[in-house]
Amino acid sequence: MAEEYKERTVFSVEGGPGSVSYTLAEIAGAGVELGQLARDMLSLVERIQAEWFWLNGAAAGAAPYPHGPLDALLNALWAGRRVQEDTAALARKTAQAGASYAAAEARNAAITARLESLAALRQGLHAGSLGPLALFGVAQNIATSLRKPGTGLRDVVEKILNDAGPYGAGLLGPGFGMAYLLSQLRGQGTSTPGVKQAFVLRKLFDTAGLAHPGHMVVRQLPAQEWDSAEPSFPSGHASSTEGRPWTVKASIEGLLDGSNDAYKYPPGSIGVVRVQRPDGTPVWLVHLPGTEDWSTVDSANPFDMEGNLEGLTAAQAEAFKQQEVLMQQLIKESLRAAGALPGEEVLLTGHSGGGIHAAAAAADPAFLAEVNVKMIVIAGAPARNAEVPASTAVLDLENEHDLVTAADFGPPAPTPNWVTVTSHRPPLPEGTDLGDILKEAHSLDNYLDDAAALDNPENSATDGSREAIKTILGAGVAGAAVAGTKWVFQGKDVDDQPRSGTKSEKGAGTKNKSEKSDRYKLGVR
Template sequence: MANHDETRTTFSIDGGAGSISYTLAEISEAGTNLGRLAQLMEPLADRLEGEWLWLCQVSSGTAPYPYAALDAMRAALWSFRRAQADTVELASKATQAGANYAATEARNAGLSAQLGRLAALRDGLATWGLGSLAPWKVAFDAAGKVQHGNKHGIRDASEKFLNDGSAYLAGLLGPGMAVPYLLAQLRQQDGRNAGGAPAFALRKLFDATGLAIPGRLEVRQVPVQEWRPAGIPTGRGAASPTLGEPVEMKAGIHGMLAGSSDAYGYPPGSISVVEILRPDGTIAWVVHLPGTEDWSTVDSSNPFDMEGNMEALTAAAHQRFEQEQIVVQELIRTALQAAGASTEQEVLISGHSGGGIHAAAAAASPAFLGDVNVTMVVIAGAPARNQHVPPGIAVLDLQNEHDIVTAADFGAPPAAANWVTVTSHRPGTMEGQAPGAVMAQAHSVTNYLQDAAALDSSSDPSVVAMRERLGVFLGVGIGAGATIHGVKTVYQGRDVNNSNNSAPQGTRASKAAKQPEKGADYSPGSR
């Protein structure tokens, strides 16, 4: 759905309340409830049958024999059994509806992607056939792609290039490469994980070349004076160097994403943990993650580096790499434990860019969910499509039509009942701007914060449902105007490369996390 207005930012929204997947999820839930109803009907049917048999027995030999009454009771029993069987059948069909639709959608998406690749292969072959004029045709095609991206969105154009570029190149290299590529397309491919394969291959390359070295996590709690700039109000009460900082934040999408924006201002490799006391006396936790902070080396001491990004993108296959531990997930788990969170208390994770990948990867990890009760994720500018988050966890995914970073997962996230993707269309983005500036602004956390503020007053049913879910999580009910009080602590993680071979590389023993103590510290070392 899109709201058209040339004077302000508009949004396209997929998934969530009102979507087909959401409706089918409700139908599937209704099917489950019907199945329970059919089970509850079984004792009643047995009782009715027992009463009928008893009446038949005690009426034997009586005069006059109550034929009409017994026949009516038998008819009622048969009708009840028929209703029970119909309920079971209806429950089965309703439960299957969502699964059947998902399978059909996946099959159609796979077919559409395959047709796109075949079209690109054909174009590549046609270009190869031009001989010496081929370079001019390649330049013409590239210019057309750029123009299409400028008009319809750089993100979508980039995703199409990532999906179809290899087919075009195979055709461009001639029949010798085109035929094997064509034969490879005969195999059925899982389009849901299209972006996972390149990340997997790149991380394997990092392992093979030694660019990524297995290590361990060290954590310290950052004193308040290191992460709260002078002049910023402390909120309620006085700041404590060991117990954290009382904070206030708005109970809305902007408030959740603002915490991830603030995380960029902490010491490198730091995340914040906010403890929230709900009105009913229960406690919830919000974890804010920054994006990629270190681009200088593949494997730095900062967990939010290229190695960290690859760990998040390949989290589902983490046991197939030299380092099995996902450092940022261990940092989140350790920070929550140090802050006093229990495994049953609800947790929301927010993140921008690489932090968004980590947030979704953590919410998709059965092992992580065994220790941390994640119930909601709010991310922006993150290529998280290949993270298969369970249906019970709500995901609000903010993207922009020109954000090339969000194209790194090779496609759009699923339009699922629990996953709402909001794509912003900001006015005047392309006017007088170089492509690099356009993409930088598209990915800017500051601009995503403006999108989040607009969504806090959106009337779209999917966004409203997510705000309601957020309100329930924070304990304030419906509405984004409430102010939440909490206590924030900041923890800095450091990815320390193993300096000895006392434990086999790649084992869990060589990567056990060092639990933080209150006020614990470590030498930052070189970054």
């Protein structure tokens, strides 16, 4: 399937080199550089002026008087002043142009969103006016969206989610529609789409007692538990916890393959790989799987629904009973146990829920104060609301029919550091069940095929991402195999207090979270 797949898959790319945001950043950068040049030139002009005053005084009474050299120096001073003033003015205009273009882009985006909301309100009012046939009107609106040419299921669902408020208000009648319009005029409902919904859902879980505050217990897994090539030992035999030699391909596919491996580890486990670069400095790779436990909201496995909501609402963690993002604790403790030192560069990968956690960690100032995240590579993850700083590169793979990526209510902003690649794969055979279409759209195996195609140098839109991967891993060429050392760590979400009818772990359930965190400081026991 791979070769035919790669030849026929089409990609659309937003952000990174060539995007409007990248160009605006270049304009702003040019303004800063021109401003510095103007300041440097001012020092030169002042030096020329000082030399002219000195030479003019020294030549007083001299015979013959040096008219020629003094006039030449004075002309150089005047010319230098003109060039310096012109450069300073150009720097101001360039900076102003960058800011004006950015403001215009933001204003246009806001106007477009407002017009789409009004259109949704109008559609809702029309459907509501049908009375008993209102449901048929709603169905017709959805069918029209689905039939729009060139639109994937992801975009349709994102539009439905974003239009739900105004459409629902219109559906309920003119009074509700007017109330919605007034709320917009008063600036209400301006929170980032996707964040509010995740916040409300997590609050409901808190209130209903479905989610319980806990702490992370981390155990390093011996290779026998995660590497099928490692020989097994009899029960009771001491197992080595040293890292195992490993090879990583310095490519998009090679990095995502680490998250694919993480699905094969015992539940709740992540992979950590140290690569020693040619200059002697290490770089650390952390590979996260996606959601592994859907059976309960809050399970012992941190890759569950509670974990996903922790990642989606990480910026508002103080509003919940569980105020620590446990997945970030797992990453930090695993890195420390493997030997990572503060300041050493780290690259995170994740699929689906793992991508949520990777983006949330890269956007958390407290996490970044301890972990130097240089890049994240994610696939099939609704992560656009994570405010990752410009210093961290992001490569975000999505698919036009992947509904999981619609859970953040829209596409990520196309910034210079955040590159979003959407794959438009060949259609599945006619008659394929909708469930199979959605499953294939979200499949990590298919995202790996996408990644392999994007590693092709002909896909110039990902040149910047491939170059970043090569540089971070210290590879001679993009796609080269680099040697490393690998560990696997398993995290367990343990409740701080016993649930009704249960006992806390080892009778310590009443201890507070900080005491438990100190107890498992190194994360290995």
